Amino acid sequence: MFDVDPAVRRPHDIIAPPEGRGGDRPPRPGPRAAAKWLCGSVIHPAEHTIAAAFDQAEARDRDHARDWLVLVDGAHHQIDLVQAEADRRGIGVHILIDIVHVSEYVWGAAHCFHQPGTPECEAWVACHLTTILHGQATRAVAEITAQADQGALRGTSREGADACIRYLTGHADRLHYDTALASGWPIATGPIEGACRHIIADRLAITGSRWGLDGSEAILKLRALKDNGDFEEYWRHHLAREHERLYPTPDRHDYRLTA
Template sequence: MERYGTSDVPDPFACTMEGVKSLAARLSARETAELDHAAVEHLIEVDGREILRRFFQDHLDLRAVREEQHPPSEPVLGAAGEKRPYRERGHERQLTCLFGKVTVTRCPWRRRGRANVHPADAQLSLPRGRHSHGIKRLAVRARRRKATIHILIDFVHVAEYVWTAAHAFHRVGSEAAETFAAEKLTAILHGHAARITREMTTQAEKEQLTGSKREAVDTCVRYLTGHLARLRYHIALKNGWPIATGSVEGACRHLVGDRLDVTGAHWGLDSAEAVLKLRAVHANGDLDDYLTYHHTREHQRTYPDQRDYQLGA
């Protein structure tokens, strides 16, 4: 096997190693020594998982650099043995692993009128869907323990594929394209993804789509078909579960970032936790009720012998 030289590649793990040092510093800090075991465990779980995710991402990025620097010496062939003579760079796909989401960047080898071939996908044994084999093993173990894990694909990603298919049938920006996407996405939200794939295939055949337009539709159909078990949005909506990460990411940015991530701020764990709790109470419209409760409890702690106390307006 060819040995890769790394002298021309900057240390791919340097930033993540700084994260390791930062976690070690937090664990050595005086305020951390005052936490109970559950808080320390949570700190290591959250920060440690992010460090593991970054290590995985660094490794994938390193493989991407090596793939660009060292193309295969043998011709790249498709499933039918046809050569793929043209190489592009920087094609990405997402992978959800045990540590979170990572991005796999690889080189597609192309031939006009034929599907792209990604040698790196085979080398990594990437799954057809977005979830790693580790996630699948976790689901199997959960089933053995009679636990239920519900995995959903971010609805935004599904919408991207459906919109691409819509533009294969209708002009970009047209009302017809918007109607097509809205109808298909609404049906998917109601649990009819399998029916939508059949309808798209039938319509593509009826309109005799070819080339890139047919490929766009087929890609969407393959994506939906390969993830039917993870498109049960009707169950998620019935139970009040989120179906996209945008709301969570937006809440984190608004709740945490806008307050804590300001220039010159230095936070301890206790003070940051207290501020975030207050922001959450205020954002939920419960500040007045909380202050009433807080004042009542403070009075009860100060004057424990006084009963039937109610805070005056």
């Protein structure tokens, strides 16, 4: 979870149109993640971690005066859990699909019509992604469908196009990039992907390591505590609990922990 200061952009700030950008205006920078808060678990179900993220968000914005945006990769189960938690708390949230995931499907569709790596393929992707960034995903679906039909594509030669069509159609209500860009919101999950790599993969995926659930859960919690700046407070709490465990007497607070 993180905060951002809104940074308004336009579709051409995200991707250059096939004819190129006009003038000397550089692309506007996107919003930068700040005050990151990390949380992860290999033991608890997804709804537990989602609830923890909502707890943190409410601690930062108790009056719900700010826009709450949830960036996801398109997994319907994840979206359902997020929406259920928001409904349970009576909070309005904006759920948006990561544009990078969308672009992967668009590239897959492009390879049904053009050779990978060609200028024609890149121009095709830029055209349709620009349409999607304008909030017109349904138009992109119609155009891709029409092109596949006109080309009489069948079977495996059409798989990429059909996968893209299904993805865009199935998430049509989560693709309002025009609103997101005009509001200055982030539209990609880069900070989230980076956090997953840092807090999980950099430690648990090292070569030759073997982990059990309890050990990996403990490491995840410690890494999150450290990165969130909460380790010192946690360590004082830990020492106090150890003191009570080792000296379980009515006057235990008169003793200092030396073990």
